[in-house]
Amino acid sequence: MNVPHESGTVLRWPYAVRYGTERDYEADVLVIGGGIAGVWAAIAAASTGAKVIVLEKAATERSGAGGPGVDHWQWAADNPGSRISPEELAQALVDNQGGYRSGISTYIQCASAWETLEEMERMGGKIRDTGDEFRGAEFRDEKTKLLYAYDYTNRFVLRVWGHNFKPLMREQCRRLGIRVFDRVAVTSILTEGGRPGARVVGAAGVHCHSGAYVAVRAKAVVLATNRPKRIWTFSSELRGITTFRPPSCSGTGYAIAYRAGAEFAMMEKSMRSSFASPYAYPPYGSGNAINTWYPCTIVDANGKEVPWVDAWGRPVSGVAARCRPVEGQKFFIMGGGSSSQPHPGLPQHLGPKPIPDLEARMLAGEFVPPFYADLAGMPEMERKAIWGIMVGNEGKTRIPVMKTYMASGFDPERDMLQSYDFLRGHGMREPVLPQERTFGEQGVCGGMLVDWDLMSNLPGLFGAGDLLFGGQDHSHAAASGRFAGARAALHARRSSAGEVSLEQIEREKKRVYAPLACSAAGPDWKELNAAVARVMQNYCSELKNAELLSLAKTWLDDLQANEVPRVSAGDPHQLMRVLEVHDIVTCAQMIVSACEARKASSAYLHFNRRDYPQMDPAEWHKWLVIRKQGEDVAVSDRPIAFWGDFESNYRPRHAENAAAMASASQAASRAAA
């Protein structure tokens, strides 16, 4: 029911409105974004004894891409059942992306995902099959009762009951005395003297219900606001505001850090993806064989099974073999087929998948469309795992898929779920147009450049989670958040509080409240978002050249100069949405600048410059880094594995973090005694 229209009455805004009223707070560590990485950072920082504040745009209890749930705890090479080392796994993950994955946060993930999950278990999270539901299953360790996914031989991805991890983390914040402010959309990072490139001294934002201005002064800031989305596609009509990730993760973190002078790497990478398509179905809600649904059998209209093959195209027969490495592989990473075309990864690391030439074989008459995921035909343990622990805990499937489908009569023991366009040998198997691109919905993408402390080039500004360059996953957000929180707290111990510039606050206030004064005759935020997407579709899409990119820049600058100032907001919630789209414009500009800077094509980066068609020439095999310098963009580069050795960079810092957390908890128990 759309209330104001249907009832013929217009209601008053239900919350007290306090535009411009300033609320000032102080902390040792400020966390921006109370999602997975942010809350883990807050917990770690508070565990060292630091005074912590979290500013979250939505409601921390459930917010973020991982708020509704998680089923796969990825890359936990430190778990007791793993047959491979964190070094081996991190290196494979980096190599699999042609080097374009962060060795820093990926190593932190591979070396401490399990340790982090153990902490989750202490908070009350379920990570073991304690009810013996899967006793005897090939993916279960009978002693520890841990359940594994994908590669049952090497056992480094865990299946978890993550549907309530986020509320448990929120509860831990309460126990640790962390101050959490929900519904505050951060709109700027505060720097010393208000100067870009200077030390970070806090952040400020707007409350989405009251419109009040919230400013926090802090000795260290952890940015954990996830990635930009709605860059190439936008339609509120078609699917849950268009893409895979939550609409509130709108790229604001990128925009505010960029404006403050932070460096960003790999911003030129984007890919065609069903995760960005407004025509896609609910994630993991149609027949497929990847992630949550791995290793589900796919059948055609007559019930004929689609065969599976290994990375070299050799047949893989039977369901059980889909979960074991093949000859020529020590271990494999995920499986089911990759949507990451044209660079799906290295064969020595790729898991089995349904035949990639299904479309040709169907056209030749071997298979009859449509296709289905044959849940009913799966071995019992696998079926119970997919339509149980997996669909029951995966982000965004517990209610939208499991509960809703079953309420309509779906029966996993009898039914086969419809696949849409299961033809092209790509993961999600839904029709995708060239312009249905995404920056960060899927896979490893660009983000804030950080060092082994997870600190950016701006002193005092740390990053965690999906916002980091070249990192991804829930367990990555958790492990990197925990690491960044501890590093930030240690940094705060060594630093004095900086001065917030009143001039910066005044300037920012003027900017953020401006949409309230605009006439409603201008476009609204949705129209502006769609306009940005159109520019990106037309001028920064699958095929790029200097002329197209220069037009992209021209038309984004035009939107920025002539339309952004006309977009109006009628209440604090709309104000938040308008400011998000301002940041989406900035993110699009960052992407175009990086695309202009890379004068070579790259299969790894899904980057096709028609004016530089040679793929991945050696001299361009490097990270491109952009930074805002006045009105210009400064471009620099880094060698591929610039992070150096994993172990010697990680170990001492990890030990220091652990010691800081342990001594604070001892001090707390002494105080309690």
Added chain:
Amino acid sequence: MDEETIVYALPNRTTPGNPVLFDEAICDGCNRCLTVCLEDVFIPNPQKGKPPLILHPDECWYCGPCVDDCPLPGAIRLNHPLQQRVRWKRKDSGGHFRV
């Protein structure tokens, strides 16, 4: 037509307009769904004890915590847009169904 019928001049509705459906007989208006919502889709109902009002249906992410965290089973359910309803086939009978 009845001459007394009042017809209002209203703009088109925002669509899809009902991301969730409330059962007013069960819901006690506790606003827990509103509190946890990831996208600030609801506002409190001015009438105490009634379900929240859906103010921003077009911003719903169809993620489900509003349903998952509701203390009264059946008070709220997710309502996928018609064009998002996935189909399936029953293996033994060959019958076709949808959400």
